Amino acid sequence: MPLLSSRVLVLSYGRTILTAALALSIGAGCGLFIADKLNASGIAVSQKGRMFHPDSLTIGRGETITIVNDDSDLLHHAFVESPSFNFDSGDQEPGSRTPITFNERGTFQVLCGIHPKMKLVVRVN
Ligand SMILES: [Cu+2]
Numbered sequence: 001m002p003l004l005s006s007r008v009l010v011l012s013y014g015r016t017i018l019t020a021a022l023a024l025s026i027g028a029g030c031g032l033f034i035a036d037k038l039n040a041s042g043i044a045v046s047q048k049g050r051m052f053h054p055d056s057l058t059i060g061r062g063e064t065i066t067i068v069n070d071d072s073d074l075l076h077h078a079f080v081e082s083p084s085f086n087f088d089s090g091d092q093e094p095g096s097r098t099p100i101t102f103n104e105r106g107t108f109q110v111l112c113g114i115h116p117k118m119k120l121v122v123r124v125n
Contacts, residue, residue: 045120046070047078047092052110052120061124064101067110069094077113078120082106 043063046053048070059065069076069092080087084104092098102108102124112118 047076050115056121058123061105064099067098069096078110080108080110082108
């Protein structure tokens with residue numbers, strides 16, 4: 001279950017960072033800002049070798065996935081076109097992170113405008 005384990009890893013990593021950040025920022029007023037940034041990146045999808053990893057996943061309505069360009073030398077350009085939801089990332093530089101929030105139920109294809117064979121299927125319950 002690579003998806004589950006990566007989600008658990010991200011969550012536990014996030015909690016560790018959050019705990020440390022909160023401890024350091026008491027009185028500094030930035031704890032909430034850091035928590036928001038972590039919440040936006042709970043489910044990671046990698047772009048590597050002209051593929052999405054994983055290439056399909058199921059999430060709940062309102063959840064956010066974060067697409068990470070793990071290719072060192074390739075631009076990507078993720079987009080969704082559907083009757084109920086559209087998204088366009090613009091150019092995704094190597095190393096960049098692109099959050100996408102799915103607020104509609106259904107099955108969506110995330111495609112790459114640069115590499116036509118790249119496809120990610122997101123089922124939103
Ligand atoms: Cu691409």
